[in-house]
Amino acid sequence: MLYICDENFKRLGIIGSFSYLLWRKRYSSYGEAELHVDVNAQNIELLQKGNILFRKDDNEAMYIYYRGFKEENTGVERLVIKCFSLVKWLDRRFLWGIYVYNDTPENIIRSMIRTECIAPSIPERRITQIKLAAAKGFGIPIQMQNSYGNVLEQTEALCNTYEIGIRSQFNGKELFYDLYEGINRTINQSENPRCILSKNFSNVLSRNYEEADNDFKNTVLVAGAGEGLERKRASIEQGSGLLRRELFVDARDLSDKKRVDEEEVPISDEEYTLLLKQRGLEKLLDHEEFLSFDCEMDVTKNNTKYGRDFYLGDIITIRDDRLRIIMNSRIVEADEVYQNATKSVFVKVGKSVPTLPEKVRKMVK
Structure with missing residues (x-):
């Protein structure tokens, strides 16, 4: 059951039935939702852009940013609603x-x-x-x-x-x-109950693994304020030979002055170096080696359940004997899908290889 309120949190009504619901939560960003319902006067009135959907069994709420009408292969019309979490x-x-x-x-x-x-x-x-x-x-x-x-x-x-x-x-x-911060539930620690996802443990129905380092960088030179030889620089360096992959960052927008009591005063060289290195860390993040494991959880099994034994943001252990993989990584995304009276849970561990549109967005920033 979904509850609907307006942007001032005034309760408007409920959606008691739907043909499809995707409820996606992300650890370090905003989540999304997609809802398919019958086309009727009540649903059209309740599901207006800007209105908010929330559930009693989840603390994340979503606001509507899109409405559309879709005719399915069966000829049945559905009202399609797309949402972002209120973090957005x-x-x-x-x-x-x-x-x-x-x-x-x-x-x-x-x-x-x-x-x-x-x-x-x-x-x-x-x-x-x-x-x-x-x-x-x-x-x-x-x-x-x-x-x-x-x-x-x-x-x-x-x-x-x-x-x-x-x-x-x-x-x-x-x-x-x-x-x-998520909780460490890997096999390498003993403070918290451990969580291992594996087909061997019968808690995973299907999985998809990918890794890539085509855009990987581990060394960055950041250049900030100043001109020519006087330009201020800082670097973060790792590796040598072929293992060293370099990146240059133009951080001219970082001022070497700050306002104190309505006056502009210089930032010390030590402080400014830290500012440059912070920018470098952020840019290196866009050039990480990608390592991702997506899996569909078996919701019928009681040995490891999402929302009880581990949560979004937790660091868990992935084990796949056939692929010869044992990795400890963070749950960065979790999907709950409701369709045809059944529930499916999909979790994403690690960072996926970016799509072409995602690469383009990074290039134009």
């Missing part, structure tokens, strides 16, 4: 100025959300529906500078770089953005 509301704001941060990634993200969405200096920029969950206090301080960046894009960059999860927790009345 962050896409509606950018950093209204130049910011220099020296704090943990968690606190930097919280500061961006608070300054640009919850309590901005311009009242019209405030998004009253958003609150922040309690801080967890994880991570170590980093140096970061950004000028006029999109809040969602900067949040995703930090979450991906430092393996942080972000979710929108909605209880039907209030919305809280929450930053968290």
Whole structure:
């Protein structure tokens, strides 16, 4: 059963039946949903763009951004609804100025959300529906500078770089953005119950494995403020010979000055080097070696269940004797699919090889 409310969280009604529902959650970004329902007056009225879908058994809520009508092969018409999780509301704001941060990634993200969405200096920029969950206090301080960046894009960059999860927790009345870290459930630790996904353990129905290093880089030279030989630079270097793969990053947008008490003062060389290295880390993330394992869980088995024995963001062990693979990696995406009165669960571990449209988007940034 799906509950519907408007963007101010006023309850509007329920959707009691549907022919298809995909509920996709991501660890370091916003989730998605797709819903197919009968074409009738009630569904057309409830499922308007901007309205919010939520479930009693899940704390993630989704807002509608697309409506369409589709005729199936059987001749039956369906109303098709597509949604994004409420985390994507962050896409509606950018950093209204130049910011220099020296704090943990968690606190930097919280500061961006608070300054640009919850309590901005311009009242019209405030998004009253958003609150922040309690801080967890994880991570170590980093140096970061950004000028006029999109809040969602900067949040995703930090979450991906430092393996942080972000979710929108909605209880039907209030919305809280929450930053968290998944739990280590691999075979290499003994603090938490272990989780192993494997056909050998009968908890996986099907799997797809892929790896690629065609765009892999492990060394980066970042050039910032200044001209010619006076230009400030920093590097992160790994490997030698053929194992060393180099990348150059033009970070001229990183200013070597900051505002203090309405005055512009120089940033120390030590601080600025850290800013350049932070930019380098973010760019190296776009050039990682890709290693991904997608699998369909067997929901009829009781030995390992998603949502009970492991969760989105947890680090688990994948074992496949036929492929000779044993890998410890994070659950980065989870799909729940409801169709024809059956439920399927698919989880994605690691980072998939990017599609051509994804590559193009990175190139134009």
